[in-house]
Amino acid sequence: MSAGKNTETSADASAKNAQEPSGPAPDFDTLIDRQGTSATKWERYAGRDILPFWVADMDFAMPPFIADAVRSRLEHPILGYTRTPPSLVAAFQAWMQHHYQWRVEADWLVWIPGVVGGFNLAARATARPGGAVMIPTPVYYPFLDVPGNAGQRAQHVPLVREGERWVMDMEALERAASPDTALLLLSNPQNPTGRAYSRAELSELAAFCLRRGIVLCSDEIHCPLLLDPAVRHLPVASLDPDIARVTISLYAVTKAYNMPGLSCAVAVIPDAALRRNFIRAQAGLVPGIGPLAYAATEAALNDRGPWLSQLLHYLRGNHERVRSVVGRRMTPVEATYLAWIDVRDLDIEHPGAWLEDAGVGLSDGAAFGAAGFVRFNFACPRPLLERGLTRLQAGLSSAPARGEGRSTGSN
Structure with a gap:
């Protein structure tokens, strides 16, 4: 269960994060x-x-450039049904590359109104008769509703406290897993414990999922909100092409830029078959994203x-x-x-x-x-x-x- 702290930033990045930011403070x-x-x-x-x-x-208050983007979109008098703007897709790809050095292909992306819907869709996309969803706990409470929503059993595995950190109990995960375990829901950074899991922890979890044939759905909405300057967020799917193949990663900038009322999120699903199942699970249930949410999200993704x-x-x-x-x-x-x-x-x-x-x-x-x-x-x-x-x-x-x-x- 022991795991080292996630201190994989370069010295330059750590120093940059630790110093007081420049410019007029909001x-x-x-x-x-x-x-x-x-x-x-x-x-x-x-x-x-x-x-x-x-x-x-x-x-x-949301940052001024978000408000400006919304006002700019409102200068057009029609707020109609809106396709995902290509400029938004490019902005997300650039954001992932800039912050996490992960090259994300445009056809991996499925845009959705929010991450809660995303991890429920993941459960529907992977559901099987008599199947189970594994959830390390404690966790953001909508996770706990997912198995029942998808007609699956819940397998709760408590985190354990080791010194000053909460860690996943890999031995307990192994004991809890069964041939019917279809999906593991991960919150990383972890809500509510505040952990940002290390490369070693994520690699061990990824190996477990691959060995057991379990799809991993990772809610990474808190990834821009790193408080420890020595800690780096690592998208679990970026670790290895094999784990990317069985991973659904969920992102939104609405949390970090304080605009949850402008719902917009994206699922990154490199595997084509898994992506098709995810899209199929949306049918008749998931509404489109509004133009104001698209505009605000693109402004946040372009923020440097x-x-x-x-x-x-x-x-x-x-x-x-x-x-x-x-x-x-x-x-x-x-x-x-x-x-x-x-x-x-x-x-x-x-x-x-x-x-x-x-x-x-x-x-x-x-x-x-x-x-x-x-x-x-x-x-x-x-x-x-x-x-x-x-x-x-x-x-x-x-x-x-x-x-x-x-x-x-x-x-």
Whole structure:
């Protein structure tokens, strides 16, 4: 189970990522009022004194060049059905080559509205009678619905904590696998633990999938959000042509550029037969992508400016602030803006509800397949973060230690 840290960037790249970004910094400190926008994140607690740090979108403005691209498209008065623009395809290919040194062919790409639909389509494309879907847990909770949605069995295999990292338990994966295992769902960078898996880890997983005849679907939506300057994201399908042949890789820039309301994603599927099955699984179910989403996505893919590095610099500061309060309850976040906090030593049955009573709204770990944890989204202005951390600390401090008497978390 042991795996080294993913420190494969060159010295120049590491130094570039670690230094403070140049150029005028965006205003990440000012809280933007999202009332009246039907924002999912804030509407959950409307009318209640609970600060939301749950769903994974950011409380920052999208970069100006995204807004400019949308406005530019709106200068044309018709928003009709839209084919995937060739310029978008070229932008994605250039983005993959620039950031990950992976040459992606245009005919490998299947454009879809979002990655959640993508990993559900992967399950439908690989489903077999009596088949199973293997899922390392904890994981982004829509993963857990995938087997049932596709009429397959679920095979959950818990990650294990080794020191300051969560790692895949390869021995447990081997034990859980069966001849009926058709698909393995991977989250990399991993939501909610914040891991960016190393080459050694991914190579071992790829070898396992090839040996067992399992298709690997890798959700890589968080790949631009690397907080550890020494860590590099490695697309698992880029490791070897053989693993590429059995891999469906899912990408979207909507997470990193904070535009999840402009849904656009892409599945990279090098194998023609697997790609045909994936496309066939969409029939009658998957809508097209709108022209505004295409325009925004292309603008993000073409970005080579400082905005993203400035965002990451700010998120690193937020991450360090969360760690200073939470301490060893969480492991360092290599990627994503999500802290996975261990509260198993506290005698509270529903930690999410308990912390809501303290005025802070986090995601309860039970939804991710791991009771006794909470997930904290720290992608927000620092003044809001400080208010949330004060409430979080108070809520944790007021909870009874295990053995002192159980609380249901609903005072």
